[in-house]
Amino acid sequence: MAMEAMLQQTWCWLFCFCLPGAALVALWWAWRVLESTWILPRRLGGALRAQGLRGTAYRFPFGDLKEMARLAAADRARPMPLSHDITPRVNRLYHNVIAEHGKNAVTWFGPVPRVIVNDPKLVREILANKFGHFQKRKHGGVVGRLARGLVSHEGQKWAAHRKIISPAFHLEKLKKMLPAFAACSNDLIARWEGYVEADGGGGAKEVDVWPEFQNLTGDVISRSAFGSSFSEGRRIFQLQSEQVENIVKMVHTLYLPGFRFLPTELNRKIKANAREVEALLRGIVGKRERAMKEGRANNDDLLGVLMESNAAETKQAGSSRSIMTMDDIIGELKLFYFAGMDTTAVLLTWTMVALSMHSEWQHRAREEVLRVFGRNQPDLDGIHQLKTVTMVLYEVLRLYPPAVQLDRQTYKEMELGGVTYPPGVILSLPIVFIHHDKDLWGEDADEFRPERFADGISKASKESPAFFPFGWGPRICVGQNFALVEAKMALSSILQHFSFGLSPSYTHAPFPVSTLQPEHGAQIMLKKL
Template sequence: MEATVVTGTPSLYLLGGLLVLWLCWRALERAWLRPQRLGRALRAQGIRGTRYRFPSGDLSEEARLLAAERTKPMPLLSHGISRRVLPLVHNTVKEHGKVSMVWAGPTPRVILGDPKLVREVLSNKFGHFRKPMLPTNFIKMIGDGLSNHEGEKWAVHRKIINPAFHLEKLKKMLPAFTSCTSELINRWENLMESGKAREVDVWPELQDLTGDAISRAAFGSSLSEGTRIFRLQSEQAQLATRVLTKLYIPGYTYLPTELNRRIKQNAEEVEALLKGFVTKRENAMKNGRTDDTDMLVLLMQSNVKEGQDSGSSKPVISMEDIFGELKLFYFAGMETTSVLLTWTMVVLSEYPEWQDRAREEVLRVFGKKQPDIDGTHQLKIVTMVLYEVLRLYPPITFLERQTYKEMELGGVKYPPGVKLLLPIATIHHDPDLWGTDVEEFKPERFAEGISKASKDAPAFFPFGWGPRICVGQNFALLEAKIALSMILQRFEFGLSPSYTHAPFPVSTLQPIHGAQIMLKKI
């Protein structure tokens, strides 16, 4: 027995040594050799930019620049946010051109500031440019939904989800929008004495509004039932930002850190709440006590129908898939519309002449009656205002795609594993595309629609572009038009002296010091 142990020990040492050497080689390949190869391949084709710095690339510099910008408020009536929200991209484009390179850890990120290249990437006819793989914790936080899927899974999910966003279905959700906004307006009016203006921080108020609306329209629940979910999802979005700005270390998300524990707790609580919603709808559907005004029901019905059409007695997507879609829809549905409405109220406070024009249009179309969908199609000025706010203050400041095999784009052959950064905020503020008045609020740019507003397309893509354009775009814009119309019917508003203009990318582009508005009843 002793001879066996002595004889086996050198073999174990050898295997252990080989394993250590293999792990060291993998680390060296990932953190140094591969970045050097990719960098040389891109520079050889004329892509200029920053040099790779072991091990975090430009992540530390990006964090430093963002922290510096966060401490500095912007002047009022100033809309030049590109430098503030994407400082590394702004500086790199300025120094190296609209197609240039930075580093996210050991991965090169090629900035595509040319709309023609953006169009080619987002058209993605053959799925050649995919969304980068996200950390497991990030997916758990926000939801593993449609925007994260690729290929056949994306196509199936999109087909099942699409019916819920058809115009006739959105019409049935209108009472949820108007009811939620009426409650908000009544609450604001109760704060005011006759004829006197009152300061209100509209940012948290509008978050509550859109959270309430998404709860009622999507799940048929009230704010009291849905508030916990959208609070948790809002926190998850902020935690997600912290995760994505860190250097990715394999296995780190499984460590019992305070951040990871909080993410896990939130995800489990959201899933339990959503499971309750789904169980209620399943029971109602079985008993024939539900209708199709509820987006969750629409999703479940579409899922069952797709299974039947394909000859299966089972739904096409799993309950876990539905939970992922609901989490993502809750986050996207709340955040996008709340930031759009907030920046719209801020901007219209700065430009009272446009506020008056929008109000006159709303009163001409609706009078003092509650808005309806048919009337929203007549709101040309309101639509122009919303588009211009989306141009100046896009909720999402950039998109990313990644090559998974060698791809040619704009005469450059990109090796597998290169990230392509599509800087929405930078392109929305490019004077070559929008003119020398690019930083000015001019809704008339969109008088003839989106296609003629800029010199190239898609120079305006706040909801993405191409086949993967946000499925909830019409939902968000309809909700914004309804809410803004009802606010304009009942209030005049201007900026409070306590307001600090400080847009900053958290999960979406948010006012980090709030949005203090002086409201006055009409």
Template structure:
């Protein structure tokens, strides 16, 4: 029984709850109100310009508004000035505030960096002061907990193992899969028409299916049909991830039991079950001496065992869960990179038939009507120039993000820990200060002497990133694109269909908003 003058337990509990709520509210206020203002004052005092912080959403409303407006109308048919459509908010900020500008995603300070030298410095850092954005790592890990999400020693170990899988000698062993898939594509297209006939085809979904088939065969070899099921599920995950990205700055949203979250988790579980089944079946075949390890899975598992033995460990460096994560990442990274590259190359060569003619002349001179081979593909100078220029104008990676893990100096400015950096590759690729006043024109001759001499500010060509974390599969994507384009040039002339609308639009990559309708004529 309470003594006279002593507060009842219910009152004490209520008081404790009130104090706890006030403490959490104070922390939230400090994070969403006082913290951003301290960061803004510190950076402005050092000369960094940018937007003013608006509680609580920062620049998110303007970001969403500009993105919606950018894709509301098509571009002029012959224009390649895509930066304002691809990253409209960052493009506008750079024009208004310069190549280093402070913006706000919610209460998160976000510095846009479009200076090539600072871009390289951030991505080349080996001291650990810059790392992946922690605010988006959760979503990335749900999609594919692989090389791009790892940090520190785990990243080093995985990168070393995966490098073996993408060595040029290993890629040569994968070339027959590239050739078979490309040949099947042109045979199917050719079945729609006779010699000299013209047929409209939307090449965007065609190339998505092509790259899906290539990945499934290259990754799993004889388990091709299971690979296609995984490809379908991972394709759905990629589209769902784009929807998730629009709300990722709402704290805790990805943990809510929404329909989208439930679907993504169910897909992730199904993919993991399928992949683990394939891996365990391959492990048994390797132990019995029956495995053909010419595919990506086999090469990766062989490299994993070899690296573990060289390190003197009885346990593999990569667990089954680790291999699952890397294979899921391979799907995400590979299924659209080559597809968008081939799509925009077909579109651009339809706009510039003189370069299409030069590319076809080179392909026929090197291969005739024979199937392209590895040695010949490496001699395709004109085709390589064209692909590099398409990658400059329509880069598959539009923007990279990094976070300052500790207080760090960059370009004479000291940034506090927690500041994130947006690195808009597409803006650097379309910067006249870097590439000249003809920056938005299609001129493959820029790359006649290679990548190093193509820009004024060398190097400034970043289609696959830069530094230690540059895309490990870039040679794979380029080899796949060269094979696909060569086979198409051997069999077809092509031009834009009257129904084509030039509307590059940012999704997970820069994709044709209304398809890529091409008129094919059989040679």
């Protein structure tokens, strides 16, 4: 530490007294790189090793990023068996590190230590976050352009936004959105019936359900959030999907101070997409504001509830300025699109795959749906009676959680599980590994057994609870009920009208992008009932 202080003082002296302006800037930048990629990692790594944490050694300057990319490429290059044992393919590096060093182990995200915390008790403690001691990892401006909102806010701003947004997802509001859910599901069924009938209607028709469910959930979020048709929201959907791909490319790029400001082709594309999305959303909000002023707005959708709640909270606070600004509302709308589409689309996709692999559960779920609804349109009262369908969805969320890991970061010295973490350490919560842990779920942890949820979530695992598909604690996903009702509505409609199985062309390839997606699609053979 003394040597580092002396070095820093020497550099400061050079900066201040010996060099011209351009050289000062160059040396300042070089010092920042040296400090962030060599000095600080050595200090943090030493502090963690001194407390008994094992793991990979830091390799300048990429850490484990190159090895992670190499392992992922090797796994993607070979076929995976048709199995639910997906953790090696989802993150081979974590799989290897946990096997060699234990459930709590150190890896390196570039020059930043990332500690795997694979203990549900510690995960709950981190996510409970009662005093704000563990914060969301600071992604800079890149991820913020994708979905800045509740997921990125901290402290009072998060609390204020959560209070304003929560009413939009209350049960009575979901009831008013059910017609939008039903209309979108009916459109999907009609489209699929058209596919089958185009081939004569007697046999089975192959359909890649992954883009179909992306369109479905994009339609749902457009109608239920903004009261607009999917055609108006399609461009936002396309841009946000493209931004996800751009973010993934950015994550695999070595971080250097100021890198996101360089005029690279990727950075320019991210900025252009962000500007277009914001312009489109400002247009939607502007139309709604005018309609509200003219007294002709129907505020039963998410945007209307959000704007009314914002106005009410602002008035109650006695503020002359809205608690949520226009930029805040734009950020939350982008998050509605991103989270509202992606999470439910992947849940429905993996549910179709799982029920195709396990036809007995498809039959049981269909029998329940027909017993509750017959051939009638599914409604909210009936949806709450679907025990088997709920068990199936929970088991799919366990085996294929949309978010395979959550990250938190220490911003000051913190004690957790007997280890004192210095500031600047990423705590990686590997949800997919916890969900597949045989110590928690039994020797059949990699098997599809929905009956494990027969008595609810709390009794499904040995460690109660070890189920985190929507997070945990005060920051648990505010839209989880929205996602589950939407999924149950769509799945019930599909089970009423079709039987299905895997296509011979299907390749089982779960791959984490923004969510856990089917890398080569999800080709399903549909047969009309």
